[in-house]
Amino acid sequence: MPSHLVCFNSSCRAQYPITDVLYNCPKCGGLLEASAPEALDPARLKPLWRERRMSNAPLDQSGVWRYRELLPFDGQFEHVVTIREGNTPLLASPRAAAYGGLRAVTFKHQGFNPTGSFKDNGMTCGASQGRRLGMKRVACVSTGNTSASMAAYAAQAGMQAIIFLPHGNISYGKLAQALEYGAKTLQVEANFDQILKLVRVLAEQLGIYLLNSVNPFRIEGQKTIMAEMLDQRDWHVPDWVVVPGGNLGNVSAFGKALRELQAAGFIDRLPRLAVIQAEGSAPFEAFMHTPTHDSFPTVDHPETLATAIKIGDPVSWPKAWNEVATSGGLVEKVTEQEIADAKAVVGASGIGCEPASAATLAGIRKLTASGRMPPDADVVAILTGNVLKDPDYIYRYHTGGLTAHSGPIKGAFENAPIVVPNDPQKIAALLA
Numbered sequence: 479m480p481s482h483l484v485c486f487n488s489s490c491r492a493q494y495p496i497t498d499v500l501y502n503c504p505k506c507g508g509l510l511e512a513s514a515p516e517a518l519d520p521a522r523l524k525p526l527w528r529e530r531r532m533s534n535a536p537l538d539q540s541g542v543w544r545y546r547e548l549l550p551f552d553g554q555f556e557h558v559v560t561i562r563e564g565n566t567p568l569l570a571s572p573r574a575a576a577y578g579g580l581r582a583v584t585f586k587h588q589g590f591n592p593t594g595s596f597k598d599n600g601m602t603c604g605a606s607q608g609r610r611l612g613m614k615r616v617a618c619v620s621t622g623n624t625s626a627s628m629a630a631y632a633a634q635a636g637m638q639a640i641i642f643l644p645h646g647n648i649s650y651g652k653l654a655q656a657l658e659y660g661a662k663t664l665q666v667e668a669n670f671d672q673i674l675k676l677v678r679v680l681a682e683q684l685g686i687y688l689l690n691s692v693n694p695f696r697i698e699g700q701k702t703i704m705a706e707m708l709d710q711r712d713w714h715v716p717d718w719v720v721v722p723g724g725n726l727g728n729v730s731a732f733g734k735a736l737r738e739l740q741a742a743g744f745i746d747r748l749p750r751l752a753v754i755q756a757e758g759s760a761p762f763e764a765f766m767h768t769p770t771h772d773s774f775p776t777v778d779h780p781e782t783l784a785t786a787i788k789i790g791d792p793v794s795w796p797k798a799w800n801e802v803a804t805s806g807g808l809v810e811k812v813t814e815q816e817i818a819d820a821k822a823v824v825g826a827s828g829i830g831c832e833p834a835s836a837a838t839l840a841g842i843r844k845l846t847a848s849g850r851m852p853p854d855a856d857v858v859a860i861l862t863g864n865v866l867k868d869p870d871y872i873y874r875y876h877t878g879g880l881t882a883h884s885g886p887i888k889g890a891f892e893n894a895p896i897v898v899p900n901d902p903q904k905i906a907a908l909l910a
């Protein structure tokens with residue numbers, strides 16, 4: 479059966495053609511997902527996927543399209559737009575492990591992507607679907623990285639990018655990317671959640687293709703982060719995968735990928751998924767701790783300096799809930815201070831990441847301290863964005879000028895630049 483869209487709502491499960499332009503189920507309003515791939519043969523695909531790493535063909539060089547059997551394109555790849563996304567490394571860090579209370583930790587660093595975040599893994603798939611549908615314009619609302627990514631892919635694909643950003647709440651690195659890649663950029667005086675509602679209306683009215691993570695093709699592309707991680711580990715399943723949670727698309731993609739790979743026999747068990755949120759923007763964490771789970775406690779005014787996860791009404795929470803529950807995972811929240819210090823530790827390891835990414839290490843430290851994650855656990859933490867995305871945050875942290883909604887941050891690992899006179903003796907004395 480060819481790929482199709484399915485309503486995620488277990489009491490509906492209505493099906494639609496894969497080329498329908500839908501973001502929610504027309505019958506029940508539920509989230510949509512792509513049908514699971516069929517007839518995957520691990521004995522054939524594991525060596526084939528490995529072999530493609532040696533190929534010079536663009537599709538094979540992409541760390542997303544190399545795993546194209548997992549994606550709902552049914553052998554039709556002529557519309558694919560790729561900037562060789564994915565191909566991100568697994569990096570060990572003894573220093574971060576010690577800080578996190580673990581014997582070892584591995585970072586899967588999605589900041590190595592062409593526009594510097596994991597959004598590229600999903601965007602290549604979403605933009606390719608836009609092209610397959612013959613779309614001329616694409617739009618998104620973004621805390622920054624989605625717009626940077628969409629702008630680049632739209633430019634590559636010859637589509638116009640229209641970006642909606644919360645005015646004054648986005649890091650300069652990300653805004654700069656959107657401008658440089660030529661996107662029409664609108665700064666709206668509202669927060670992410672409010673703008674998403676606005677953009678959905680506009681997309682419908684103007685026939686613009688919406689590339690937020692409510693778009694099921696974004697989720698499909700992000701599945702390959704798990705496939706690539708497992709391929710890089712020779713299919714050894716870690717005990718935990720730790721990921722920051724904002725709109726909750728990434729954890730939804732990871733869970734779907736892992737379930738599909740398990741069903742096809744690539745792996746024999748699931749890693750536990752740990753989602754880490756920032757304390758001022760943690761509705762999913764609050765939801766998971768409600769006894770009955772009957773309503774979702776959205777946060778009207780989310781706060782955090784980790785702007786990539788500053789989301790109070792995450793679209794994908796029903797999917798994320800399913801994935802956390804199925805994997806025996808958990809959800810935790812961390813403070814602004816904990817994020818900032820964990821980020822400095824990732825940086826001091828020579829790795830570096832943006833603030834939202836560091837929620838992973840801060841979360842790990844909390845989970846080991848409370849005994850929920852044993853010190854010898856095999857842990858892969860996802861660093862979602864590049865260190866250069868938010869240089870302002872870094873400078874302020876290291877010079878003692880970083881202030882969150884919760885109060886000033888104390889730079890426990892402060893490393894301020896030192897102004898010196900043009901005098902070799904004085905500098906030598908300073909360095910002695």
Ligand SMILES: *Cc1c(COP(=O)(O)O)cnc(C)c1O
Nearest residue numbers: 623724725726727728786862863
């Ligand atoms: C988008 C983003 C997140 C949040 O991911 P969700 O899928 O929205 O939960 C985390 N970190 C970075 C750097 C991001 O760009």
